[in-house]
């Protein structure tokens with residue numbers, strides 16, 4: 001049987017309609033947005049970590065939809081150094097958006113396995129399109145060391161995995177902003193970022209200008225993760241009835257998860273990461289999830305993917321007792 005929190009969610013949420021939502025895994029093996037090889041193997045590492053069995057053990061039906069096909073950078077050309085692999089990333093994210101939307105329309109729960117964090121452009125475009133059709137208000141919890149709100153003019157690297165939040169709130173590259181349809185996917189006031197510790201100067205300005213709510217690692221040190229999550233869920237609970245969680249594994253400290261796209265010291269502890277997920281699981285409106293930047297190349301014996309799979313289980317309702 002699934003835990004009580006799955007069937008007793010908000011009446012407006014996915015769980016109000018279906019007592020046993022099927023979880024659909026979608027692999028997105030892309031590293032074009034990161035300009036670094038390794039995160040394209042993330043979906044494989046998560047499957048090897050038995051992510052499907054860990055969710056099945058909680059009482060869900062799990063269906064694996066396989067991977068979305070993505071070309072390797074060796075056969076591609078960088079046409080614009082400020083938006084590397086833009087056409088290929090846009091095309092792959094379009095496919096992902098359609099798939100995510102279809103899963104939600106069937107009353108199921110999409111779990112997207114990445115892949116670099118530019119995947120969020122596709123995932124959230126799909127979620128947003130679904131919410132738009134259903135008259136739901138979308139809220140996003142963005143768990144990340146980075147704020148990923150660069151635009152081509154502020155990005156030091158031209159790597160699109162640093163730009164998904166900008167694309168979703170409709171600034172920066174129009175091609176990225178139009179993935180999944182020509183409308184703004186996300187209200188910047190409906191985003192909460194947690195775990196920030198590496199923010200570019202241009203990003204700092206954009207966060208303030210657009211009123212994105214943030215909890216940096218300093219905030220977590222001072223308030224404690226329990227209060228940060230209470231405030232996050234209260235804030236989004238007042239504004240949204242579909243909560244999507246975009247989880248970048250680099251939010252976690254490299255001593256716990258070394259196999260990530262861009263490791264930054266001073267991150268979430270093992271228990272902080274689990275408590276975040278446990279509190280999200282209890283929140284009725286939680287209806288879609290993606291895991292980004294799992295990098296087996298920098299890992300030891302797949303430890304980071306195993307940790308990420310356990311975190312997903314916590315998000316889906318796994319409890320100690």
Ligand SMILES: [Mn+2]
Pocket residue numbers: 117144145146148161248292
């Ligand atoms: Mn990220």
